[in-house]
Amino acid sequence: MAYEEYRAWIQPEGDAAGEAVEEAAAAVEDAAEAVEGAAAEEPAPVNEAMEGAISRFTDGDISSEDFSYLWTNVGFPVVKAIVLIIAVLIISGWVRKLVLGITRKAKVDETLARFFGNMAKYLVMVLGGLAILSTLGVDTTSFAAVIAAAGFAIGLALSGLLGNFSAGIMLLIFRPFKVGDVVNAGGTTGKVESIELFTTVFDTPDNRRIMVPNSEIFGGTIENITHHPTRRCDIAVGTDYPADIDETRRVLEKVAADVEGGMNDPAPVVYLSELGGSSIDWSVRVWCNAADYWAVRERLTRNVKVALDEANIGIPFPQMDVHIDGGIKQG
Numbered sequence: 084m085a086y087e088e089y090r091a092w093i094q095p096e097g098d099a100a101g102e103a104v105e106e107a108a109a110a111v112e113d114a115a116e117a118v119e120g121a122a123a124e125e126p127a128p129v130n131e132a133m134e135g136a137i138s139r140f141t142d143g144d145i146s147s148e149d150f151s152y153l154w155t156n157v158g159f160p161v162v163k164a165i166v167l168i169i170a171v172l173i174i175s176g177w178v179r180k181l182v183l184g185i186t187r188k189a190k191v192d193e194t195l196a197r198f199f200g201n202m203a204k205y206l207v208m209v210l211g212g213l214a215i216l217s218t219l220g221v222d223t224t225s226f227a228a229v230i231a232a233a234g235f236a237i238g239l240a241l242s243g244l245l246g247n248f249s250a251g252i253m254l255l256i257f258r259p260f261k262v263g264d265v266v267n268a269g270g271t272t273g274k275v276e277s278i279e280l281f282t283t284v285f286d287t288p289d290n291r292r293i294m295v296p297n298s299e300i301f302g303g304t305i306e307n308i309t310h311h312p313t314r315r316c317d318i319a320v321g322t323d324y325p326a327d328i329d330e331t332r333r334v335l336e337k338v339a340a341d342v343e344g345g346m347n348d349p350a351p352v353v354y355l356s357e358l359g360g361s362s363i364d365w366s367v368r369v370w371c372n373a374a375d376y377w378a379v380r381e382r383l384t385r386n387v388k389v390a391l392d393e394a395n396i397g398i399p400f401p402q403m404d405v406h407i408d409g410g411i412k413q414g
Contacts (some may be wrong), residue, residue, distance in 0.1 A: 089386045164215050171211030177273045179204040192255040198280065243298075244281060250297035251280040267306035269295040314373045316380045320387055321362030323397040328355070328363065334394045337369065339369050344379040346370040361401045 186196035255278060260266045264275050266285070271293050272286035282294045308314075322331050332353055341353035352368040367387060371379040372413040391398060 153206055153328055160219055164218050167215045168212065171208060171215070175204045175207040175211070178207050192258075192278070194254040194278070195252060205249065226379060246298045247281040247296045248283070250301035251278070251282075253301050254278055254283070254297055255280075259305045259309070259392060264310065265308040269299040269303060271295050272308075289402065292321065309373050312373055314376045316345075316369045316371060316376065317382055318369075318383050318387055319356070319368040320367065320391070321359060321364050322400060323399050324363060325364070326396045330394065331363070331391075334390050334396065335367050337367060337385065338373070338383070338390045339367050342369055342379065342383045342386055343370050344382065346372075362399045399410045 138235075180205045183196055186199055201269075218293075223364040231253065259269075260275055262275050262277060265273065266275055271285050271287070273287040273291075273293060275287050276284040276292070278284075279412065280297075282296055285293045285295065285302055287293060320335075332355070335353040336351070339353060340347075345351060346369070349370045351370070352366075354366040354413075356366050358362045358364070368384065369379065369383055388398070
């Protein structure tokens with residue numbers, strides 16, 4: 084069946100819906116033909132007109148129409164671009180100062196505050212640059228695609244650095260430690276010299292400088308040794324089994340109470356920990372200022388040894404009793 088016969092069979096004459104469909108189809112066909120015709124037309128010779136105006140201008144034979152054409156297509160876009168460049172530079176500096184002021188009022192770390200300020204400045208400059216290129220007639224779509232592709236490639240190449248960077252930001256925001264604290268983190272124990280965006284710098288007690296990636300610090304256990312103003316010194320000591328327990332306690336309590344640098348609040352504690360294999364084990368606990376920890380610990384250890392010697396209470400070394408059943412046969 085031919086198409087015309089099929090259409091006549093499904094669409095009786097006078098069918099309004101069928102006529103509307105036909106009119107719509109005809110309109111679509113006309114629009115398609117118009118688009119094809121517009122695409123087939125050659126673009127206006129803009130370059131030729133520009134070259135002609137510039138040639139007449141260099142020859143000194145320029146009319147008011149040529150001057151108006153050059154101003155509209157060359158002079159005004161250039162002046163507008165210059166004005167936009169100046170405006171972008173001013174606005175970017177103002178945005179940087181604004182972000183710095185907000186972050187400093189929020190008591191954000193100075194390093195992080197400057198980073199946020201610079202990032203805001205560069206963002207404004209990039210957006211302004213795209214706007215300036217658009218003003219000059221440059222298609223910025225390709226630039227946006229290039230920037231996105233470059234950002235993706237850089238992100239893949241610098242994944243490790245980005246991990247350290249994000250960890251550094253978290254350290255600066257949550258502040259588990261500050262500069263000057265003694266910290267055990269990332270397999271290093273030392274005083275924090277500086278907290279950077281990618282690394283944290285430590286100075287060890289033997290005066291070595293160690294830089295640890297922030298991802299190793301933030302991703303592990305952090306022990307801030309000097310976070311609190313006071314610390315507790317714990318001295319473990321073992322005494323002979325024949326020694327009197329109450330007398331031993333009195334000797335150790337006197338040492339703990341009299342040690343130089345020790346605190347009375349909280350009070351010192353002498354704790355009987357366990358009955359070991361070779362000795363009766365005690366723990367002497369004294370509180371002190373965190374800055375005096377090592378000095379107090381050394382004094383306490385010395386005073387415990389001297390006091391036990393004066394009281395004739397021995398500190399035994401590990402011992403083992405060996406029993407041989409049946410005795411030793413003589414050869």
